[in-house]
Amino acid sequence: MTVRGFPAAEFEDRVARAQRYLRRDGLDALLVTSPQQVRYFTGFDTQFWESPTRPWYVVVPGGGAPVAVIPEIGEPGMRATWVTDVRTWPAPNPSDDGVSLLAATLRELAGPGGTVGAELGRELQLRMPVVELREVASRARVTVVDGSAAIRSCRHVKSELEIDKIRHACRLTSDAYARVPGLLRAGDTERDLVQRLRAELVTGGADASPYLIGVAGQGGYDNIIMGPTDRPLGTGDVLIIDTGTVFDGYFCDFNRNWAIGRADDAVRRAYDAVWRATEVGINAARPGVRACEVWHAMATELTGAGSSGNNVGRLGHGLGLQLTEPPSNHPDDRTVLQAGTVLTVEPGMEFAPGLMMVHEEDIVVRDGGAELLTTRAEPHLPII
């Protein structure tokens, strides 16, 4: 069993790195509001994010320890983390839900006229009312700007302790995928099979599967983000299951494909092509290589195999505390991979009009070449 939580040194290192990026970006402090950022800097772990009522704040100052500004309901939990400066207000409070407390904290930590980075840019969502951010900035007399570059730089390279958790999520999910053929029963719908797998993942040690889709279609599927539905599985179907399953906050994200009963040659060829493109992607991902180069290597392989593109828009992405993180394996993403970058390699192709084949594996970029975190998919389409 992989250990849960992190030693305080892990968080001290994250904060120190964030502070270097704050200096780089000319920011006096960083304000974060969303589950993954709060967890990244504090270790605070709750499912209570599911309730949108109350905002939660953590401020990382230019120097020194982070400060939590949170609803009273969270005090026992936050006091159990490494954070010592925990400021609370009775929430919900429609007339002042932390606004004055956060404004005072920002004024103190960013200084008068200071500049505060916040989650305003791409792939980030501000988890507080936008109208209240304006109010906070005005009362604190600070300027709030997009802090996404600092957040992205900080989270891009994973520590070995983070990688251990992602590897654990990948392994237990690989084990559960291996049991899928044995889970299928005659007359099953997509939902029957996927929900049986969901229970297997929990029994196998997963905390939860926030993303667990299943889509099947005769001779192929037309998308990879919907389902499962009550459509019965039948002979000639091609089935994809994809999951973001979590252990201690860290995601795996990879899929598997099966044919039910039989598969025609076009499907088998597409599977083989995408399996090879995955191999190409895994081999291309090395420190110093750009995400767009990983894309290019895979895209060349797919085009050579007759792909007419796909509607996913990229061929993999970062992975960690979120199902998808920057960078994107995309022609326009010039992010340089580093030792410790965790990536999904996710080539997909439309092999016939409206029919897709998508593979996915998870890797960590290493100096000597990528380490595969998942148990590699079978090289030829499994028939069940």
Place this chain on the structure above:
Amino acid sequence: MTVRGFPAAEFEDRVARAQRYLRRDGLDALLVTSPQQVRYFTGFDTQFWESPTRPWYVVVPGGGAPVAVIPEIGEPGMRATWVTDVRTWPAPNPSDDGVSLLAATLRELAGPGGTVGAELGRELQLRMPVVELREVASRARVTVVDGSAAIRSCRHVKSELEIDKIRHACRLTSDAYARVPGLLRAGDTERDLVQRLRAELVTGGADASPYLIGVAGQGGYDNIIMGPTDRPLGTGDVLIIDTGTVFDGYFCDFNRNWAIGRADDAVRRAYDAVWRATEVGINAARPGVRACEVWHAMATELTGAGSSGNNVGRLGHGLGLQLTEPPSNHPDDRTVLQAGTVLTVEPGMEFAPGLMMVHEEDIVVRDGGAELLTTRAEPHLPII
């Protein structure tokens, strides 16, 4: 089995009601970006929201049908809903991730100089980069203001079809809670028991349990939002489990309490007091009554039983497509309950320093008095 999905008439009614509130609030269109709002107006159901990379938009114009402005990856799924005007862009696209397409759509639907309501207010999160909202407004030449009042009014009263789904989630969760005593094994940790319940919920027909916490402590627990942890359950513990479990997008949200082996008198008295306060809350919730009045009735009962308050900050809340929705049973919430308001009744008290007892049931407000959606908790503390 309760039916999945909704007929188109349900969505037509939602849009017509939204348009009445847009007129009331002086808005020319409503822009929504978050999973629950997009689903409310379109029926679009995907777990892909778990990936924060791509923004998704739905615009409800002042008159006529809603328009979806979404990444290409979502087109097959959105085309399967009742929405006919689906506009897509290839995403992710770092240089223009839907900004120009959304701006053109808003200019068309809100008119030049129009006013657009967006998710900028309390209990809402804007699921798009804040910096891009500014860019969209500028390019569309529209003014974007807080549209939360229209959204809140629209979603406050549930249709009978929505209530059916919430009732189904409540029933299958009630059934699973009834099996908890039989799930407990000697040596179990909080996590062992809670994860066994998670698997039971799936097997019993739940889609997922995005919120499923368990906290135990000797003689009582100190919070209701953390856990489960690897702490072993032992004699003298008081255990609370609380879940937001989902069927077809709709949540239940209620908890249950148990003592392990034995319980002292203070715990038993607290349980009885909070059970009675729940009864008071259920009886107080009638059409025309304000949420603050439901709070007051329960708070009076709790104070009479020796409560020294609690850190939750309210005594229940709305429920539906989200674990918690407006209104709050809170002294400052003057929302008038209506027939069709779905509420949790959630009295909690600190009965000794740092020790809490919290109960929760789910109801729908009816003309003749509340309908209980959950199977009522046992009137005295169950010992397992």
